[in-house]
Amino acid sequence: MKPILSISDLAVSYGHIDAVKGIDLTLNEGEITALVGANGAGKSTSLLAISGLLKPKRGSVVFDGEDLTRLSPHRIVERGVVQVAEGRAILTTLTIAENLELGSYARRDKSGVARDLEWVYSLFPVLKSRANGLAGNLSGGEQQMLAIGRALMAKPRVLLLDEPSMGLAPIIVQGIFRTLQEINRTGLTILLVEQNVRQALRIAQRGYVLETGKIVLADSGQALLDDPKVVEAYLGG
Numbered sequence: 595m596k597p598i599l600s601i602s603d604l605a606v607s608y609g610h611i612d613a614v615k616g617i618d619l620t621l622n623e624g625e626i627t628a629l630v631g632a633n634g635a636g637k638s639t640s641l642l643a644i645s646g647l648l649k650p651k652r653g654s655v656v657f658d659g660e661d662l663t664r665l666s667p668h669r670i671v672e673r674g675v676v677q678v679a680e681g682r683a684i685l686t687t688l689t690i691a692e693n694l695e696l697g698s699y700a701r702r703d704k705s706g707v708a709r710d711l712e713w714v715y716s717l718f719p720v721l722k723s724r725a726n727g728l729a730g731n732l733s734g735g736e737q738q739m740l741a742i743g744r745a746l747m748a749k750p751r752v753l754l755l756d757e758p759s760m761g762l763a764p765i766i767v768q769g770i771f772r773t774l775q776e777i778n779r780t781g782l783t784i785l786l787v788e789q790n791v792r793q794a795l796r797i798a799q800r801g802y803v804l805e806t807g808k809i810v811l812a813d814s815g816q817a818l819l820d821d822p823k824v825v826e827a828y829l830g831g
């Protein structure tokens with residue numbers, strides 16, 4: 595198992611509120627890592643710090659031998675660490691195809707972009723059949739698919755997701771999680787933040803449990819699913 599991204603002693607505050615209090619977390623290349631925890635535990639804050647949208651108070655996020663905390667969000671995306679837009683922040687007045695195109699704006703490899711577009715369309719056939727329709731007419735689940743597709747068009751080496759299941763019906767969530775596994779099988783490393791603890795740990799090789807800004811448990815996804823503390827706190831006894 596080869597680490598691809600290593601977080602050390604990461605601390606992030608909002609003014610006097612210490613949201614993340616010095617966490618260590620490693621993503622192994624080609625694995626799905628789940629970061630789970632209750633409301634307000636600091637999951638989104640951690641992702642925003644990795645993406646460069648929040649400046650940490652201390653600590654490092656090392657990717658490919660480089661500390662991402664020194665880079666702008668734009669440069670971090672260029673390096674290949676890409677977060678799926680929060681709340682499906684897709685551009686509703688543009689078409690689906692145009693939204694996907696935006697994901698690849700920084701790329702020069704035209705043939706690679708064309709290949710990835712076909713790949714995204716094969717992962718999410720509904721996006722292909724409605725490519726020229728307005729993104730605003732998509733359902734919640736389809737918008738989430740588009741947000742994931744747009745992130746894939748940036749050619750990520752690490753994909754970050756913040757609660758992709760939020761607000762979606764269980765059957766849709768199943769589909770999204772299956773597709774994340776399919777994406778992972780191509781070798782793409784994924785950091786998955788979820789409140790849907792059971793499903794996230796099921797598809798994750800490794801998981802971390804965050805409580806009030808601190809990592810309290812780290813183990814394989816399966817070991818965490820079997821851990822009585824996890825069962826009691828997050829899986830409804």
Ligand SMILES: Nc1ncnc2c1ncn2[C@@H]1O[C@H](COP(=O)(O)OP(=O)(O)OP(=O)(O)O)[C@@H](O)[C@H]1O
Pocket residue numbers: 608611612613631632633634635636637638639640789
């Ligand atoms: N913009 C902000 N200003 C001040 N405090 C914030 C801000 N955003 C988050 N917080 C606080 O930081 C802590 C961590 O919040 P964060 O959003 O990272 O948690 P989370 O684990 O993502 O929760 P959720 O499951 O609800 O999404 C919480 O105490 C929250 O109230």
Ligand SMILES: [Mg+2]
Pocket residue numbers: 637638639756
């Ligand atoms: Mg959150």
